[in-house]
Amino acid sequence: MSGTPPLLEVRDLTVRFPTRSGVVHAVDGVSFGLQAGESLGLVGESGAGKSVTALAILGLLPAPGRVVDGSVRLRGRDLAGLDARGWRGVRGREIAMVFQDPATSLNPVLPVGRQVTEVLEAHTSLRGRVARAEAERLLARVGIPDAGRRLDDHPHQFSGGQRQRIHLAAALAGRPALLIADEPTTALDVTVQAQIVALVRELRREMGMAVLWITHDLALVAGVVDRVAVLYAGRIVEEAPAAALFARPAHPYTRALLASMPALDGPEPSGRLAAIEGRPPDLLVPPESDPPAHCAFAPRCPHAADLCWVEAPPLQPVPGGGEDGAHRAACWFPRSGDGADPEGDADAGEDPW
Amino acid sequence: MVSPDGPAPQRDPPPLLEAEGVEVEHVLRRGPLRRPAGVIRAVAGVSLTLAPGETLGLVGESGSGKSSLGRALLHLETPTAGEVRFRGRPLAALDAGALRRARRELQMVFQDPAAALNPRHTVARAVREPLDVHGLGAPSGRPERVRALLQRVGLEPEYLGRYPHELSGGQRQRVGIARALATDPALVVADEPISALDVSIQAQIVNLLADLRESLGLTYLFIAHDLAMVRHLSDRVAVMLLGKLVETGPREALFRTPLHPYTRALLAAAPRRPVPDRARSGVLVAAPTGDLPDPADPPSGCRYRTRCPFATERCGLEAPELRAPAGTAAGHRVACHHAEEIG
Numbered sequence: 001m002s003g004t005p006p007l008l009e010v011r012d013l014t015v016r017f018p019t020r021s022g023v024v025h026a027v028d029g030v031s032f033g034l035q036a037g038e039s040l041g042l043v044g045e046s047g048a049g050k051s052v053t054a055l056a057i058l059g060l061l062p063a064p065g066r067v068v069d070g071s072v073r074l075r076g077r078d079l080a081g082l083d084a085r086g087w088r089g090v091r092g093r094e095i096a097m098v099f100q101d102p103a104t105s106l107n108p109v110l111p112v113g114r115q116v117t118e119v120l121e122a123h124t125s126l127r128g129r130v131a132r133a134e135a136e137r138l139l140a141r142v143g144i145p146d147a148g149r150r151l152d153d154h155p156h157q158f159s160g161g162q163r164q165r166i167h168l169a170a171a172l173a174g175r176p177a178l179l180i181a182d183e184p185t186t187a188l189d190v191t192v193q194a195q196i197v198a199l200v201r202e203l204r205r206e207m208g209m210a211v212l213w214i215t216h217d218l219a220l221v222a223g224v225v226d227r228v229a230v231l232y233a234g235r236i237v238e239e240a241p242a243a244a245l246f247a248r249p250a251h252p253y254t255r256a257l258l259a260s261m262p263a264l265d266g267p268e269p270s271g272r273l274a275a276i277e278g279r280p281p282d283l284l285v286p287p288e289s290d291p292p293a294h295c296a297f298a299p300r301c302p303h304a305a306d307l308c309w310v311e312a313p314p315l316q317p318v319p320g321g322g323e324d325g326a327h328r329a330a331c332w333f334p335r336s337g338d339g340a341d342p343e344g345d346a347d348a349g350e351d352p353w
Numbered sequence: 354m355v356s357p358d359g360p361a362p363q364r365d366p367p368p369l370l371e372a373e374g375v376e377v378e379h380v381l382r383r384g385p386l387r388r389p390a391g392v393i394r395a396v397a398g399v400s401l402t403l404a405p406g407e408t409l410g411l412v413g414e415s416g417s418g419k420s421s422l423g424r425a426l427l428h429l430e431t432p433t434a435g436e437v438r439f440r441g442r443p444l445a446a447l448d449a450g451a452l453r454r455a456r457r458e459l460q461m462v463f464q465d466p467a468a469a470l471n472p473r474h475t476v477a478r479a480v481r482e483p484l485d486v487h488g489l490g491a492p493s494g495r496p497e498r499v500r501a502l503l504q505r506v507g508l509e510p511e512y513l514g515r516y517p518h519e520l521s522g523g524q525r526q527r528v529g530i531a532r533a534l535a536t537d538p539a540l541v542v543a544d545e546p547i548s549a550l551d552v553s554i555q556a557q558i559v560n561l562l563a564d565l566r567e568s569l570g571l572t573y574l575f576i577a578h579d580l581a582m583v584r585h586l587s588d589r590v591a592v593m594l595l596g597k598l599v600e601t602g603p604r605e606a607l608f609r610t611p612l613h614p615y616t617r618a619l620l621a622a623a624p625r626r627p628v629p630d631r632a633r634s635g636v637l638v639a640a641p642t643g644d645l646p647d648p649a650d651p652p653s654g655c656r657y658r659t660r661c662p663f664a665t666e667r668c669g670l671e672a673p674e675l676r677a678p679a680g681t682a683a684g685h686r687v688a689c690h691h692a693e694e695i696g
Contacts, residue, residue, distance in 0.1 A: 045551040045552055045553060046551055159645065160415075189414035189415055189578070189645070190414065190578060190580075190619060190622045190623050190624075191414065191618055191619060191622040192414075192645075193622065193624075194621075194622035216551065216552055217552070217624060218552070219624035219625055220624040222624070222625075223624070256553070257552060257553060260552070260553065260555075260556040261552075261556075261581065262556075262559075262581040262582055262584060262585035263581060263584075263625075264580055264581045264584060264608065264620065264623055264625055265608065265609075265625075268604075268605055269584060269585045272560045272563060272564075273556035273559055273560055273585065274556070275553075275556035275557040275559075275560050276553040276556070276557075277557070279521050279523060279551075279553070279554060280551070280553070
């Protein structure tokens with residue numbers, strides 16, 4: 001392995017929420033790395049642990065959440081030991097985050113220009129008129145028309161899409177090495193979503209910034225990131241370069257999710273969707289009981305065998321998944337090869353139109 | 354089919370529901386005192402028909418007025434202009450009793466089942482309520498009917514005594530659907546019924562809607578912003594923008610040869626399910642520029658013109674009406690002055 005540590009290294013991250021009725025095992029031994037300038041999609045349904053992972057990285061877990069095991073390292077430095085002052089040098093400067101709802105992440109009573117210059121003053125040497133000019137440049141860069149004249153306007157004077165752009169401009173003001181985007185387009189309409197996705201892609205290239213893109217939308221992430229990690233019930237069940245993941249999904253959950261999504265083009269749809277029956281498990285472990293040892297997807301998995309009910313599989317390289325082991329899955333019986341799905345993907349074999 | 358002894362051709366069955374020039378206005382309130390500050394025409398003159406047993410998918414972005422239209426079609430919100438006819442009779446002309454009877458047949462499924470269900474009522478009570486309200490069946494038979502309704506939507510009897518917070522989102526939506534089915538409706542307006550659900554649950558609910566349509570002969574207005582789901586479930590599709598329909602047509606015609614620049618933009622911007630060995634997946638297509646205009650102050654003429662790459666002077670002066678350009682599939686109509694040139 002090379003001597004330079006990755007930009008971000010999350011190892012065995014384990015987050016629990018002790019509650020009156022038991023302990024919620026929200027994140028259970030999640031490991032991944034992110035090189036400078038790289039982008040990773042963290043995909044999962046609600047409760048899969050994707051947002052909790054992001055908040056744990058930034059040391060912002062809401063009570064009663066606790067990191068009970070594992071580490072988060074930024075350029076090799078463990079973030080666990082940081083004091084308030086240390087975090088100020090990380091949040092907003094090294095790692096910035098944009099959230100789903102810009103209506104709640106922007107301060108409603110502060111002019112938008114001020115929300116950007118605040119970040120500039122906290123994390124750069126820019127002050128006064130110079131900072132204001134930089135705020136104007138950033139707002140113009142994210143696509144706010146007539147940015148110079150709108151610096152003193154308040155968030156409510158902008159549309160939802162524009163507010164998300166302003167939020168992005170404020171996040172980028174500290175020139176972060178890593179941008180964590182937590183469902184940044186979920187509240188937006190599809191045409192505006194496409195604009196924001198394109199904008200983040202451009203900015204990433206321009207600024208050489210790494211991006212951790214958190215979403216429930218497997219289709220969206222396909223066009224956005226280099227690598228994808230699929231979370232299920234607090235664990236990564238599959239991780240691969242984006243192209244490999246979609247061409248040769250190895251984990252039954254990933255395959256089932258892809259198969260359940262109808263297509264926008266291709267042959268005329270007919271019949272039923274290949275739905276995944278059941279639902280994700282409850283991660284609450286009642287007092288005096290142990291968390292289940294079996295694979296969390298086994299109850300919904302059409303291929304579950306005896307072994308799957310005995311022991312949860314580790315995340316390991318998929319046979320035939322490239323010599324570098326970049327394609328990994330947590331399944332005792334991962335699918336390898338060409339990704340042809342015998343489970344009856346109703347829309348298989350479609351042609352572009 | 355042509356009858357042997359006359360030229361009169363067999364007509365399509367009469368529509369279950371017809372809307373003609375429906376308008377809905379909302380008073381816009383602004384400021385700390387919520388003073389009236391203007392009027393939004395959420396629905397600005399929409400005409401459509403629903404044939405028995407068909408599913409019409411209604412798509413559009415937020416502020417397009419699609420939910421208001423759905424509610425106006427059921428007279429849950431009385432249209433400020435225009436007319437809705439159910440089985441040929443104007444809903445506005447019905448007396449209270451007749452309207453109540455019509456209401457049984459016109460039901461709605463909501464986006465957020467958590468908000469649509471009373472948190473203090475059990476599943477059994479929630480599903481029984483419409484039976485009591487409409488006095489359907491003998492009271493002694495209602496528990497059995499409730500059990501049958503739950504079974505129909507895929508919920509075991511063990512859920513009868515549960516409260517909404519004890520259910521998952523998908524289960525709550527099943528309860529919402531059971532409630533809608535209680536009165537034996539002919540038409541169900543499903544307003545974003547899957548958008549609050551997890552991805553792995555969405556397909557289950559869409560399958561349930563399709564099964565119920567088949568077994569009960571239901572007619573649906575399926576309001577959604579997920580275009581792929583709309584394509585999957587709908588026979589016909591209508592695209593709405595700022596209160597007006599800009600394109601309607603049979604599903605495949607609309608998805609394969611969209612005629613309106615706005616429909617094309619929506620399709621281009623929608624994330625695509627990645628398909629092996631196909632380069633074009635995810636969001637790769639250039640998105641339309643600009644935000645939606647303020648619904649309270651829509652552009653003159655064509656409502657898409659401020660974002661449309663093909664807009665001309667005429668588009669600002671004259672609002673285009675739905676029409677069928679030559680050579681398009683039967684029933685495929687578009688409201689665009691330039692549909693022929695940009696085709």
